[in-house]
Amino acid sequence: MNINLELTDKKAPVSGEVRMSTKNLSLYYGDFQALRDITLNIPENAITAVIGPSGCGKSTFLRLFNRMNDLITGVKVDGRVELDGINIYDRDIDVVELRKKVGMVFQKPNPFPMSVFENVAFGPRRHGRKNRMELEDVVEKSLKQAALWDEVKDKLGQSALALSGGQQQRLCIARVLAVEPEVILMDEPCSALDPIATLRIEDLMKSLAENYTIVIVTHNMQQAARVSDMSAFFMMEEDRAGILVEYGPTAELFTNPKDKRTEDYITGRFG
Amino acid sequence: MKTRKAPRLVSQQTAFSLLIAATAVVVIPVIVIIIQIVLNGAGAISWDFLTQPPSQAGKAGGIFPAILGTFYLMLGTIIIALPVGVLAGVYLSEYARDDWMTRTVNMAIVNLAGVPSIVYGLFGLGVFVLMFHFGMSLLAASLTLACQALAMTVTTSREAILSVPREYREGSLAVGATRWQTIRHVVLPQAMPGIITGAVLAMSRAAGETAPILVVGAAFFLPALPQSPLDQFMALPYHLYTVAAHIPGMPRTTIWGVALVLLVVVLSFNVLATIIRLRARKRRYST
Ligand SMILES: Nc1ncnc2c1ncn2[C@@H]1O[C@H](COP(=O)(O)OP(=O)(O)O)[C@@H](O)[C@H]1O
Ligand SMILES: [Mg+2]
Numbered sequence: 050m051n052i053n054l055e056l057t058d059k060k061a062p063v064s065g066e067v068r069m070s071t072k073n074l075s076l077y078y079g080d081f082q083a084l085r086d087i088t089l090n091i092p093e094n095a096i097t098a099v100i101g102p103s104g105c106g107k108s109t110f111l112r113l114f115n116r117m118n119d120l121i122t123g124v125k126v127d128g129r130v131e132l133d134g135i136n137i138y139d140r141d142i143d144v145v146e147l148r149k150k151v152g153m154v155f156q157k158p159n160p161f162p163m164s165v166f167e168n169v170a171f172g173p174r175r176h177g178r179k180n181r182m183e184l185e186d187v188v189e190k191s192l193k194q195a196a197l198w199d200e201v202k203d204k205l206g207q208s209a210l211a212l213s214g215g216q217q218q219r220l221c222i223a224r225v226l227a228v229e230p231e232v233i234l235m236d237e238p239c240s241a242l243d244p245i246a247t248l249r250i251e252d253l254m255k256s257l258a259e260n261y262t263i264v265i266v267t268h269n270m271q272q273a274a275r276v277s278d279m280s281a282f283f284m285m286e287e288d289r290a291g292i293l294v295e296y297g298p299t300a301e302l303f304t305n306p307k308d309k310r311t312e313d314y315i316t317g318r319f320g
Numbered sequence: 321m322k323t324r325k326a327p328r329l330v331s332q333q334t335a336f337s338l339l340i341a342a343t344a345v346v347v348i349p350v351i352v353i354i355i356q357i358v359l360n361g362a363g364a365i366s367w368d369f370l371t372q373p374p375s376q377a378g379k380a381g382g383i384f385p386a387i388l389g390t391f392y393l394m395l396g397t398i399i400i401a402l403p404v405g406v407l408a409g410v411y412l413s414e415y416a417r418d419d420w421m422t423r424t425v426n427m428a429i430v431n432l433a434g435v436p437s438i439v440y441g442l443f444g445l446g447v448f449v450l451m452f453h454f455g456m457s458l459l460a461a462s463l464t465l466a467c468q469a470l471a472m473t474v475t476t477s478r479e480a481i482l483s484v485p486r487e488y489r490e491g492s493l494a495v496g497a498t499r500w501q502t503i504r505h506v507v508l509p510q511a512m513p514g515i516i517t518g519a520v521l522a523m524s525r526a527a528g529e530t531a532p533i534l535v536v537g538a539a540f541f542l543p544a545l546p547q548s549p550l551d552q553f554m555a556l557p558y559h560l561y562t563v564a565a566h567i568p569g570m571p572r573t574t575i576w577g578v579a580l581v582l583l584v585v586v587l588s589f590n591v592l593a594t595i596i597r598l599r600a601r602k603r604r605y606s607t
Pocket of ligand 2: 108
């Protein structure tokens, strides 16, 4: 095997505390099955990467955890998706509360066309925080956490659209952090960014992983190798349904894959 | 090279001339009409003309009550048509399921714009004047014009709301905002320029309508200005129609003068709508 992927200085091995999981999870867009029978545990305060070829259902899988797929008509979910042992697809689940706990960062930076401050304060405001001083504290804290404070502290009142792409993405991360989530989902958060901005986001993710459970979708395997503790490799079956091929600690999956298909993919033989 | 390029060039020039000719056919009559009205009507315009009530069946005095009546009408129309239009637009774009019912409703609303305005007038007469006992009044006329304007305000609101990118909605929902909060704080502010543009255009159209108000409350002459929404009113288009068609010995300058004032009112609202749209666009793209 000949992989020159540089693996991160691994932190202490994943503690094993399961934060989220799917059990025999299948998802359908109308008649089309996009995910088939996926069972997987996501550990607490670690970064789990979801990799695989385009169209294999990575985004669909990620959007299960904050029920973003609910927005699409005709979606049907079979099986369980659990957060702390509770099935979040149960009927009595409050989706708004769920999304406060499970934040999401999107592929294309999507700051609102408002000021930097209002972007970060958006979530807290919607959840009833009105006090200006309190909001200022939250905004500052979140921007610091997102490693953006120094760059924007003098232009909090300016339009967020004036920031660079990398800054916009960190702003979106700050916007999520401001509602104090426990889990952060990231769908190819660096795909629209240049390499330097990408590295900054990766550093940020690593520091956030101390306190947050992070799931990141990426089609960049170097990135998965660099930042993640666990990796899940997805693929399509003949009928284009996404399946989980292999899941394990990133170091193992990349250096010693158990499945031939994983090996072929990470050595660049297909996909 | 030359021989191959020539025929392409010729056909391009032909197409070009055709396009220019077609544009001219559209633009020239408009310009001629405007020039005609301005040249002939400017002489009638004076401070008294704009601020005094008419006398001698409109042959002397001014047209202030008609101007005021038209502004009241526009205001009444928009106060009713804008909120209803926005709410219906929000429902149709955000909540209604995309089924045949919704599509039928959408189509019906678009087609409402094609209903002849006198039909709205008769509807208003039957429903607001007689059935609801509002009588011939500003209220009945505003409601009637609002029904007509709804076709426009609902459609433009719906389209403005639908054009707000999905990423914004997702970004909002993803931090735990409710659906309504997302509409209220993200979608509507983004859609507002489009909504306002539609509303302003609907207002300028209402200002120019003659047929519907004829049967629901416009009067040619009233001794006093309307004191309540239940009073009758004067309005510019109806005044113009009457002085032009029914008063013998009417000075021609006065007729053109009324036309000029009506034109300025309507056009200035169209210009306003354009300015709102351009400013919103500039704000969106300037970063
Ligand atoms: N809203 C949708 N409706 C129908 N099919 C969809 C929808 N979104 C995604 N799909 C399909 O589901 C499959 C997985 O898509 P996605 O999760 O976006 O893959 P990935 O993120 O791995 O590229 C693809 O075949 C895609 O065409
Ligand atoms: Mg994707």
